[in-house]
Amino acid sequence: MSQEKIGRFIATCRKDKNMTQQELAEQLGVTDRAVSNWENGKNMPDLSLFKPLCNILGITINELLSGEKLSKENYQEKFEENILDTINYSNKKIAKYSRFVYLLFIIFGLFIVITAITIFPSESSWGSIYSTIGVTLFIIGIGLNFKHLGLLKQSIILIVTVFVTLSILLFADYVNVKNNKEAPRFRLTTTTTGDVIYYDTLFYDVYRCHFDEDNEYWTIQQNSNPTIEELINYCK
Numbered sequence: 001m002s003q004e005k006i007g008r009f010i011a012t013c014r015k016d017k018n019m020t021q022q023e024l025a026e027q028l029g030v031t032d033r034a035v036s037n038w039e040n041g042k043n044m045p046d047l048s049l050f051k052p053l054c055n056i057l058g059i060t061i062n063e064l065l066s067g068e069k070l071s072k073e074n075y076q077e078k079f080e081e082n083i084l085d086t087i088n089y090s091n092k093k094i095a096k097y098s099r100f101v102y103l104l105f106i107i108f109g110l111f112i113v114i115t116a117i118t119i120f121p122s123e124s125s126w127g128s129i130y131s132t133i134g135v136t137l138f139i140i141g142i143g144l145n146f147k148h149l150g151l152l153k154q155s156i157i158l159i160v161t162v163f164v165t166l167s168i169l170l171f172a173d174y175v176n177v178k179n180n181k182e183a184p185r186f187r188l189t190t191t192t193t194g195d196v197i198y199y200d201t202l203f204y205d206v207y208r209c210h211f212d213e214d215n216e217y218w219t220i221q222q223n224s225n226p227t228i229e230e231l232i233n234y235c236k
Contacts, residue, residue, distance in 0.1 A: 004041035005067030011039040013057040027056055098144075105141025109134045113169075122182040131185065135165055170203070177206055181218045194232040200225075209235035 014024050014035075021039070025032040028049055037043050045053055050061050063070050112134030120127035142161045146154050170186060177184050184201045191198040195213075199206040205226070207219040226234070 003044055007039045007041035009067040013059055102141045102145040105137050109138030122185050128185045196231055196235045198231050207234055
């Protein structure tokens, strides 16, 4: 299926009917720019316009897709060929639209993550909740975008994407805790007892001693699973 050939054929048939692009566009309910794009081979008419376009130009859909007038001898051969071409064309349009949707998943997911980190304070659990939603959408978009590669390759890409994404987020969170003295966003639990706030994360512990006082200080340690008694005495 040649868009350029079909476009030239549409232009020829239109001129044979003594019609302008504007007149043809008005009858089809589209813009003259759309008709111009068809005739220049930039894109194809929507499938829903094939029949009304053919009726106006006095041709068959088979002839439209062939880009030429057909004789009885080669009509059936071209008909079968055009059916296959139309199926391939439709599949390509669906695939193109699908990739656009998958890209939206990726972009929207990243947008949610960035927005959540920017808007919500580190003490709020909403930041981590929305970040998780954003990461999930991002990973779904990546997975769908590569589903044509097969299950094995798609699985490898997903595993690598999950690992890299989580590593970046957790490392950025750690840097923020260390440099800006803020609560880790991706924490498992938060315990407040005595004059210490204890943040338990997957890879390290954060102790905020004498919180909201002039002598407040932060300590980051490896996971130790302290008891309540140890927490009470930690800052003494």
